[in-house]
Amino acid sequence: MIEAKTIRKAEYPVDDLFINRWSPRAMSGEAISRDELMSLFEAARWAPSSFNNQPWRFLYASRDTPEWNLFFDLLVEFNQSWTKNAAVLVVIVSKKNFDHNGQPSLTHSFDAGAAWASLALQGFKNGLVVHGMQGFDYDKAKTVLNIPDDYQVEAMAAIGKPGRKEDLPDALRERETPSSRKPLAEIVREGKFQK
Secondary structure: OOOHHHOOOOOOOOOHHHHHOOOOOOEOOOOOOHHHHHHHHHHHHOOOOHHHOOOEEEEEEEOOOOOHHHHHOOEOHHHHHHHOOOOEEEEEEEEOEOOOOOOEOOOHHHHHHHHHHHHHHHHHHOOOEEEEEOOEOHHHHHHHOOOOOOEEEEEEEEEEOEOOHHHOOHHHHOOOOOOOOOOHHHHOOOOOOOO
16 A cells, blocks of 8 residues: 555645555455454544444345345446455444434534544554545445434445556546645634634
8 A cells, every 4th residue: 555644745744644544445356354343443442432322233234145235236337336345344424313312413423433443543553445435325324224313424435455557447446546635724714603
C-alpha cells in the first residue's frame, strides 16, 4: 500500500497513523482469518458512546460462505466491480434508543461512526484494506438482514488484504491514491457557524 504521508501533509503534529490511513479499493481476494477480523471488531468495541450505550452492530459475510451473495447483492454495480475481491463485507447498524430507558438516542449514528473509525484504524494498523461505502440498497439491507425497526442501517464496508491496483477496473486505477483533506480553516471555527 502507498504510504500516504509521502502525499499528504498535516498542518499540525499528529500520529502518522492518521495521515497514512486511507481507503484503497484494490484487494487480493485472499481470505482473512477469523482472528484477523475479530481484532477489528474488538477495536470498535472500545469506542466511546453516549451513556456507554454502544449502539453499533456489525453484520458481516465472509467470502465463499452462504451469506456472501446476500451482502454482495446489496451493493450498487460500481461497488460490486471492486468489492468482488474483498474478504469480508460488513453492514454497520446502530440502535436508535438507549438500553437503560428506551428513550431516543440522538447520538446513535455519531457513536456508530466512532466505532467505525476505530475499526478502520485498527484494520489499517493490521495491514488490511478497509473501505466504507454508502453505495448499496439501505431498504433491501434492512429487509434481507432482518434488521428491526429500532435500528438504523448506517453504512457498508469491504475488508481484505491489499491487492494490485492493476487488477481494478480501468476507471478506478487512477483514483487508487490517498485523497487530500480540506484545510482546518475550512472545517474548524471558534464561535458561531459561518459559511
